Amino acid sequence: PQASAPAQPAAPPAEKKAPAPTASTAIPDGLALAPSVRRLIAEKHLDVTKIQGTGPGGRISKGDILLHLEKAPAGIPEAPPVAAAPTFPAPVATEERKPMSPIRKRIAERLLASKQNTAMLTTFNEIDMSRAMAIRSLYKDAFQKRHGVALGFMSFFVKACVEALKEVPEINAFIDGNDLIYHNYQHIGVAVGTDRGLVVPVIRHAERMGFAQVEKAIVDYVAKIKENRLELADLEGGTFTVSNGGVYGSLLSTPILNTPQSGILGMHKIEKRPVVIDDQIVIRPMMYVALSYDHRVVDGKGAVTFLKRVKEFVENPERMALEV
Known part of the structure; x- marks a missing residue:
């Protein structure tokens, strides 16, 4: 018989591969x-x-x-698994175009004309509101009960401006061509912010009004604005403007003239600050005020004098009643 081939030795079992080293x-x-x-x-x-x-x-x-x-039991620490970073859709830059409303367009035109056609300058001062706040707190309930409106600080400033304008009449004047027109009355515009834009209704003959009449006029205008009943005639004829940015938290600003007027007073936020009184440092509720004026009409002396008188009247409201 034919000899068979010798048996091949069995292959050794395959070795288990070690993990790939780092x-x-x-x-x-x-x-x-x-x-x-x-x-x-x-x-x-x-x-x-x-x-x-x-x-x-x-x-x-x-x-x-x-x-x-x-x-060395610590060896080389194993690297922790790294979590995949979350993916977010790339932000899409969008734009929206809206036509300007007629009132916003008119506001833009007037503000631009004011900056371009006046020699506007601003002077500043600060007012200690302690006395005005004390009087308001003392009489607000009786005032509300008798007159049907709340006693606000705007009436203090409107009345103070009326008295100061009597002493510095050039701030109550306009330029008309080559002439200056002085007014022997005070039609005070009060700037009011609305959803449609800033409007300035005019309190006519504020010099004839008391505090209650001023507050009623402001309340009536606010109601007209909310009910969309404000008329063009309500916005015309002002000789000076008061704007209160403090209701929005503004600490200091430079208000823009409401042409053709020659002056605008900016009220601001009341904030407690350390001040020196009689060589003592005390904490008082203070308000910065700003007077922007047309330097073509008003000299620096007149502007500073006006703002100083407003400060004196608001810090001592009884002076307005006594006309001193």
Whole structure:
């Protein structure tokens, strides 16, 4: 019989591959290591150059790895898994075009004309509101009961401006061509912010009014504005304007002239501040006030004098009643 070929020895079982080492723990090529040793190095992220081998020819054994871990148990910390960053849709830049409303267009035209056609300058002062606040607090209930309206600070300032305009009449004057027109009456415009824009209804002959009449006029105009009943005639004929940016939190600003007027007073937020009175530092409720004026009509002396008189009248409201 024909002789059969000798049986081939069975192939050894395939070795289980160790995890691929990271760049920081790469095993040098040609370094003879048992598979179990390679796997342990990869799992612990070890630097083989720092491990002392005790096997034949300095070969690193599993025991060498364990001894190295005992000496430096922390090893190289495994990097935590990095969570994928959340993705968001890219923001879309949008625009919206709306035509200007007639009232906003008119406001823009008038403000631009005021800046271009006047020599506007602004002077500032501050007012101690302690006395006015005390009087308002003392009489507000009786005032409301008798007159049917609340006592606000706007009436204090309107009446103070009326008295100061009598002393500095050029602020109550207009330029008409080559002439100056002086007014022997005070039509005071009161700036009111609305959803449609800023409007300035005029309190006519404020010099003939008391505090209650001024407050009633303001309340009536506010009602007209809310009910959309304001007429063009309500906005015409003013000789001076008072604007209160303090109701919106403004601490200081430079109001723009309401042409052809030559002056506008800006009221601001009442804020407690340290001030020196009789060489003592005290805390008082203070308000910055600003007077913008047309320098073509009003000199600096007149503007400063006007603002000083407004300050004196508001800080001592009884002076307005006594006309001193």
